[in-house]
């Protein structure tokens with residue numbers, strides 16, 4: 001709702017109130033309109049100030065209304081709100097309005113403020129038009145007013161990147177007229193509004209402004225460049241181009257024409273699959289922190305004031321960086337001074353990279369670095385609240401470290417391990433603190449990658465998970481809580497992605513064709529470019545883990561071991577499936593064919609005519625349907641609690657395109673029957689690797705979507721014993737060399 005009070009001096013203060021983010025629901029929009037009309041009617045009101053309740057101006061249109069529009073267009077007519085209410089009533093009113101921006105002003109929230117004659121904000125406010133992130137465009141005049149306030153170039157950047165700016169930058173750009181302290185905000189805004197009404201300050205009508213717009217020639221160039229960029233970076237998406245068209249319409253044919261085109265385009269885009277998928281991702285991302293049996297127990301996160309990290313390798317230093325960047329004091333422990341200094345140097349390098357890119361000032365760099373204390377013993381662990389263990393994957397060494405941690409850290413301290421293979425119960429076997437032990441699986445580089453898999457054993461206490469979820473939120477990670485198994489959710493789902501690609505190559509398909517099809521589908525890189533990036537040593541080691549724990553799910557190709565044996569180990573050695581020269585550019589390498597042929601002959605396969613005939617759609621299905629199958633397996637084993645968690649894990653951990661909604665959402669958009677039928681066909685032709693698990697089979701038989709919460713029996717793929725032993729022996733040989 002919006003509430004109104006008339007202040008002494010004749011200013012009507014209208015407060016948008018819809019906790020927690022003052023989202024603009026249909027009711028809020030109509031009550032805003034009613035309040036405005038009342039303020040315009042009343043003789044004791046000379047000017048109007050709009051603000052938000054509770055430290056937020058507004059998070060924009062209530063995203064739930066997208067569904068309302070999809071069900072019944074008449075429920076919310078965007079052109080009515082944008083043109084009749086905001087433009088013809090608020091902006092055209094005979095009394096001036098000022099926005100008092102007391103926190104976030106996003107989407108429709110910022111658009112309301114741009115209708116006002118001035119905007120005053122507090123220093124911590126953030127302003128942006130992130131609508132494209134939801135598959136739509138700004139629709140309450142944002143595409144028309146933002147370019148007129150900050151210029152076309154900046155406006156395009158803000159909209160196409162969906163990235164909010166801080167108050168200080170907004171002030172420099174002219175989007176904000178003044179920045180004041182929170183205590184002075186309302187008084188300043190009220191005075192400003194009265195000053196406008198009494199002609200002491202100019203009456204600015206945003207929509208009529210042209211002073212910030214570039215010249216026609218420049219405008220043409222900027223729009224051409226933006227279109228080219230969008231086509232290059234988001235080839236599968238339509239709405240960024242629509243956004244540019246709508247902006248252009250306003251500049252070429254005038255803002256009223258732009259407003260009309262904007263409203264029509266929004267109403268159309270809301271029905272697109274892209275919008276539906278991205279809205280699903282928005283709510284699913286927020287749902288990952290709602291874990292049945294853990295976050296519904298009324299537990300409050302305990303304060304984590306100081307963090308320790310055992311192990312300063314790549315992952316440990318990345319986690320330390322992430323923590324320090326979010327103001328946590330960190331104690332970094334290594335086994336000796338040499339390793340400690342190397343760890344500290346890695347952290348410094350991470351921070352210096354931010355400094356170089358202009359993401360932090362020298363002063364902030366120094367302050368952040370001062371949060372780090374390096375140690376080679378446990379003396380400073382006596383007051384830490386959370387420890388991350390980041391050492392080698394060796395049960396005995398880990399058991400000793402956890403026994404030490406139990407001895408030297410306080411009894412409330414959360415003990416997190418970064419293992420990706422060893423049972424949490426085994427790690428804690430030499431302690432009496434199993435309830436405090438939890439898995440924290442970061443993705444490398446830990447200070448950059450957004451996902452955090454939190455792994456609970458049966459003995460991990462809910463309080464510990466709640467504490468870690470809170471820290472995850474504070475360091476701006478998206479957490480997904482999963483159960484204990486080899487690979488957890490993300491690596492397990494990822495495994496078939498590369499395995500199937502190798503299988504297809506053994507049957508005649510071109511390495512680079514597979515990568516090209518996967519990137520065109522929307523993956524950041526194809527499976528072979530990914531293998532190069534990860535490095536064949538790591539790929540072989542994780543292949544071993546899967547062979548030992550889940551042999552039916554691992555490819556039987558010898559391609560990587562053969563290349564590894566020949567010292568082609570991926571990007572780090574400048575040669576893998578691609579050649580690398582200098583600037584990380586991956587160049588296809590014709591030499592690859594000799595390894596491919598050798599691998600085919602070892603596997604006893606010949607180019608298969610049917611595989612050679614597969615079109616792009618077939619290749620996508622053949623690569624991703626087994627990923628879906630594995631995701632079903634993960635869900636049926638209770639490793640993940642809900643399908644939408646796997647959507648988020650696939651997007652943030654694997655780079656699955658968010659505009660397809662995540663792996664399970666995409667699967668449901670295709671239909672379980674089709675996925676099941678195709679997998680069964682491939683099982684007949686290419687073996688059990690493709691065998692649909694019982695979770696998928698049951699749903700296909702009943703026509704139930706994968707996201708349906710109904711319980712299902714466990715399913716396990718069985719093992720091709722001969723190939724398993726053959727490859728296991730070969731991999732052991734390779735790994736020996738690696739060590």
Ligand SMILES: C[C@H](O)CC(=O)SCCNC(=O)CCNC(=O)[C@H](O)C(C)(C)COP(=O)(O)OP(=O)(O)OC[C@H]1O[C@@H](n2cnc3c(N)ncnc32)[C@H](O)[C@@H]1OP(=O)(O)O
Nearest residue numbers: 021023059060061062063064106107108130138139140286
């Ligand atoms: C016509 C217009 O041009 C169209 C639009 O305005 S479209 C909307 C544009 N606005 C956006 O995209 C902003 C979306 N929201 C966000 O980015 C973030 O929620 C935020 C930055 C506002 C706040 O972040 P944070 O403090 O971390 O809280 P967060 O957990 O995300 O949100 C708190 C709650 O508000 C809800 N929420 C946030 N923004 C919402 C919105 N615009 N509509 C509906 N619900 C919203 C979240 O779903 C969450 O609900 P939950 O507690 O039940 O899970």
